[in-house]
Amino acid sequence: MSVDVTQTIRIAMWSGPRNMSTTMMRSFGARPEAVCVDEPFYAAWLAAAGEVHPMQEEILASQSSDPAVVASELLAPLPPGKTLQYQKQMTHHMLKSFPLDWVSGLRHAFLVRHPGRVIASYTKKMGDVSLDAIGVPQQEWLYREITERTGKVPPVVDSDRLLADPPEVLPRLCDALGIDWDPAMLGWAPGAKPEDGAWAPHWYDAVWKSSGFGAPPGPLPEHTGKAADIEKEALESYERLLQNHV
Template sequence: MYSFAQRPDTAVEDEPLYAHYLLRQPTEADHPGREDILQSQNNNGNEVTARMLSHDYQKEVVVFKQMTHHLIDIDTGFLDRMDNVLLIRDPRAILNSFSKVVEKVTARDIGVPQQFALFQRLQKAGKLTAVVDARLLLLNPESVLSQLCDRLGIPFTPQMLSWEPGARPEDGIWAAHWYGNVHKSTGFQPWKEKTYNLSPALASIAEACRPAYEEMLGAALRP
């Protein structure tokens, strides 16, 4: 989201379906700032997606950062009217960061099963624009972003590679709980191999999610 927000022709919106999800959340994960999020957003997902499609953002390009597990009890037909880019990440990395903020984590809380189902649906319908893997992106941001922009039919600009540190006006109200690292960053950090010290329960979730991740990885843009 921060990368695309640097483009002068682009507007970005941060997780517009978060409140919708929280009212229908099927798991026990305790999301910090829950009540503030519910107060800050419309919690009717179908109304939200209708606004997304009809609102005048006064920009040529609009990027909606979504979480696949937020697409619950909602008509997902709006996706057929958009370019869909799936950002994927090693399940171990997702769990390592997610579990620092939320306890009682399940696979459905991190959205990998839902993302894989969406991947299959979009691919079958010819509506999957691109898959971007976090590790491959960090190995060569300019190459991957250039390919992504080409898929989207927009020109790549080097402005997408860096940003000022700190919060952005588009940040959701939950940023204080989740965006600490990105607020310290000024661009894409070089990829470094990591060791994840997950609990046995989290390691089991990561292992269960790995086949789905690896299949999506096979479709990811390569630097």
């Protein structure tokens, strides 16, 4: 029996790296009706931007590097028994040359995190950091683009507020996305998941050990030099996006 795509709900969650994006994917993946897609434009971005990342060969072999093909795959029928698709999208992967016409029929949300925390986490995994690498300018640009293309203002989730009270924030996010709240989103079995991307062994060590949302965040890290300059610039976009938090 073919899937009635009119009954399919597709949610794209737009995040920068180190924004708790994989934890949020775990949360939605705990819903029995959901199927998750992990960073579908990663290979396309690597190829088009000329970037080199850990596990480069594995990533390029695991996905199409043609953004038009990726967009088409994101709209394909879901597996039997699944009615909700959750797309973990990275804002820095979406180059302005990539197609965006596919976003119109989706429901969108944005996951943000204080740039100071993002920078501290990012530099533990990558030697160098830049404003574009943490995806904040691209996140604000995509917010405007998607609002214009869909005619709807997407909800924004702040990682700090989420960690402080998941049972309060997640139901509000579900309501903003027009889906029922499911308490299953508060916990999951630890370990790797079938949807995890080829890059997971480098990035997902902490998430693989998790079974739920972590403790509330501690004090903000203090940065100096280049990192402090990047944080200051990124804060302007972050604070504008926060105006629409759930």
